[in-house]
Amino acid sequence: EDQVTQSPEALRLQEGESSSLNCSYTVSGLRGLFWYRQDPGKGPEFLFTLYSAGEEKEKERLKATLTKKESFLHITAPKPEDSATYLCAVLGGGYNKLIFGAGTRLAVHP
């Protein structure tokens, strides 16, 4: 069965303290891995799509990487405004639905 597991469930960082979030996946025929940011009570905001192992994408303080079994979202020198829940999702072969992990709740304190 296709599934996505994110770790840790919650992460507390000091401003400027870099860290990484993990997304492990099991899927038949990966057609894309997606990272979203979600603020409380709002819809997910698209961040990145990764399609193949070895691919990397960057946006401001965020960098996403992909291997055959997992993806990492690296956060460099985070600021309080980076506090949010980060969701990982996969699109597999034979279907059109995104399968999401439960997310990592990130809190960045000044």
Place this chain on the structure above:
Amino acid sequence: DAGVTQSPTHLIKTRGQQVTLRCSPKSGHDTVSWYQQALGQGPQFIFQYYEEEERQRGNFPDRFSGHQFPNYSSELNVNALLLGDSALYLCASSPDRNNEQFFGPGTRLTVL
């Protein structure tokens, strides 16, 4: 360019009632997907519409139904509401099934 819009923002219903949620996709997008997100969980796929037809369905009962109109907007209908239907309902649009899905702000449904 307006993104995905949803209405209403919040809704309170009682058990057994019926509800209709609405979604307008991002300009240029013709595929609409609906997701249910319980508190503290990731979104769960309900169904996807393309060319006014349901293309794929997740593990949700028949109480959940939908529709897509010629202008690509969509509705989600839920009949015989249960307490467990309380959640954030998200609409996502994409230009086709292989591309990124962009989400709307969601409708918060509370069933009392």
